[in-house]
Amino acid sequence: MLELAESVGLKPAHACKIGVCQSCSASLVQGDVFYxxxxxxxxxxxxxxxxxxxxxxxxxxxxxxxx
Ligand code: FES
Structure with a gap:
């Protein structure tokens, strides 16, 4: 989802891109995700x-x- 956000011009914070640093944490308002x-x-x-x-x-x- 980070790549999708960036592809539409958004610039969410991120660092490691492997699920460790938590800097890309965002609020889930509706729906479900999995890892x-x-x-x-x-x-x-x-x-x-x-x-x-x-x-x-x-x-x-x-x-x-x-x-
Ligand atoms: S960029 Fe997602 S956890 Fe580090």
Missing amino acids: EHSLTHSPAEQQVLLCSAKPDSDELTIELTAC
Whole structure:
């Protein structure tokens, strides 16, 4: 989802891109996500890691904070 956000001109914060640093954490407003790989540190409740999460519902709403 990080690449998708960047492809439409958004600039979400990120660093490691492998689910470790948590800098790409964003708020999950609606829908579900899953992670193909186990994470070293799980994101907080209702947060998703943009670099590692994959959509797992037909509709997905994520709130990005401005940097
Ligand atoms: S960029 Fe580090 S966890 Fe996503």
